[in-house]
Amino acid sequence: MKCWSTLAIVLFLLSALGCQTPQTSRIAVDDYVEMTAAMAQSLRQSDAFTRRSPASEPWVVSFDKVLNLSSEIMTQGEQWGVVAMVRGAQPINSLWNDKRVAFVIPAQYAIDQRGTLDAERADKGFGSERGVTHTVTSTFRSVTRVGEGGNGRTDVYACEFQMLDLNTNEPVWLDTFEFKRTATGSVRD
Amino acid sequence: MKTMTSRWMMMLMTAALLLGAVGCKGTDSRRVPVGETTRPELDDKRQLPVSLAEFQEGAANDILQALPTVRGISDTPERATILIGDINNKTSSVSTNDYEYVVSGVRSRLIRAQASRDKLKFVEARRRVENIASKERVATAPAPVAAKGEEIAWGGGSYYVPDYDANSTYGLFMDVYEIRRGKTGLYYMEAQLVSFATNEIVYSYRTETKQVIDR
Numbered sequence: 001m002k003c004w005s006t007l008a009i010v011l012f013l014l015s016a017l018g019c020q021t022p023q024t025s026r027i028a029v030d031d032y033v034e035m036t037a038a039m040a041q042s043l044r045q046s047d048a049f050t051r052r053s054p055a056s057e058p059w060v061v062s063f064d065k066v067l068n069l070s071s072e073i074m075t076q077g078e079q080w081g082v083v084a085m086v087r088g089a090q091p092i093n094s095l096w097n098d099k100r101v102a103f104v105i106p107a108q109y110a111i112d113q114r115g116t117l118d119a120e121r122a123d124k125g126f127g128s129e130r131g132v133t134h135t136v137t138s139t140f141r142s143v144t145r146v147g148e149g150g151n152g153r154t155d156v157y158a159c160e161f162q163m164l165d166l167n168t169n170e171p172v173w174l175d176t177f178e179f180k181r182t183a184t185g186s187v188r189d
Numbered sequence: 190m191k192t193m194t195s196r197w198m199m200m201l202m203t204a205a206l207l208l209g210a211v212g213c214k215g216t217d218s219r220r221v222p223v224g225e226t227t228r229p230e231l232d233d234k235r236q237l238p239v240s241l242a243e244f245q246e247g248a249a250n251d252i253l254q255a256l257p258t259v260r261g262i263s264d265t266p267e268r269a270t271i272l273i274g275d276i277n278n279k280t281s282s283v284s285t286n287d288y289e290y291v292v293s294g295v296r297s298r299l300i301r302a303q304a305s306r307d308k309l310k311f312v313e314a315r316r317r318v319e320n321i322a323s324k325e326r327v328a329t330a331p332a333p334v335a336a337k338g339e340e341i342a343w344g345g346g347s348y349y350v351p352d353y354d355a356n357s358t359y360g361l362f363m364d365v366y367e368i369r370r371g372k373t374g375l376y377y378m379e380a381q382l383v384s385f386a387t388n389e390i391v392y393s394y395r396t397e398t399k400q401v402i403d404r
Binding site: 145160176 | 317346
């Protein structure tokens with residue numbers, strides 16, 4: 001009998017605690033996967049790319065990490081990871097052969113791999129030989145609304161990606177991935 | 190005593206089952222369509238995100254329709270350069286970040302629209318491009334003829350930021366005002382294209398939305 005009573009109490013507590021599990025309106029892993037796949041496809045199908053041919057003037061493209069202006073907390077790794085996933089989805093070889101587009105690692109990576117700060121000081125132009133002509137940047141923004149007494153929260157995320165011509169400051173490709181996440185009940189954000 | 194304990198136990202078991210089956214449905218975390226308005230949004234006294242999205246779409250479509258008649262843009266052969274200007278946020282509750290979302294959305298829609306490509310040229314903020322150019326070691330030697338603009342010197346080289354002709358350069362500005370009376374808020378939003386040469390407002394799009402909190 002005692003055993004059954006204990007079981008009943010444990011069950012009750014577990015159920016009650018389970019209902020208190022905080023919810024979140026943060027960007028989910030699936031959102032990142034869907035976003036990067038959509039943006040990679042958009043870039044590949046963009047006018048900027050489709051107009052190019054093997055005879056085009058070469059483009060050398062670097063990626064910059066996400067400029068996060070949203071309420072979402074992103075680590076440096078996540079900020080770089082998102083752009084790496086967009087770049088990684090491009091068929092690198094065929095882009096060069098068919099479109100004369102090459103991707104280079106960010107200058108900071110090159111400098112880091114080279115070695116010490118002294119080396120950079122000795123040669124401040126290190127990295128310029130890469131001849132970067134374009135850069136892909138991304139900016140995340142969000143609009144947050146919170147329910148009465150902090151009960152529930154909704155975030156609209158607008159994640160904008162653009163490829164910028166560094167000679168003219170003009171975007172040659174731009175697209176935005178927008179989505180909304182909502183959480184009701186006890187919210188953890 | 191034993192009957193009492195059994196009754197308590199039965200009650201606890203029933204409560205646990207009920208909580209498990211029904212109670213936890215009170216909390217939820219999911220993705221919803223961007224156009225859907227959620228309960229937390231309705232409970233919040235700030236402007237509804239769907240109003241912001243409607244303004245984005247309305248302003249972009251209206252600018253595209255008005256382009257053939259906007260003085261200074263329609264009657265010049267070259268593309269007008271558009272810079273994103275300041276947001277004049279005079280609301281008491283809504284963050285300027287929210288209106289940056291609106292302006293960037295208008296810009297994004299216009300850049301993607303085929304109709305604007307022959308007439309408008311959007312450029313990124315000078316400071317941001319300078320930072321990228323410096324970080325990426327972009328040393329652009331200016332062509333002799335096009336050698337106008339400001340030379341930005343950095344560690345290993347220099348970079349030319351193109352100058353824009355004031356006569357064909359416009360700022361996209363936004364003004365927002367709020368009048369609040371208790372649970373009712375009136376939001377006035379206006380997007381403007383302003384000539385850099387004359388400071389004249391050559392185009393404007395405005396909406397007024399009234400919002401009532403229903404709690």
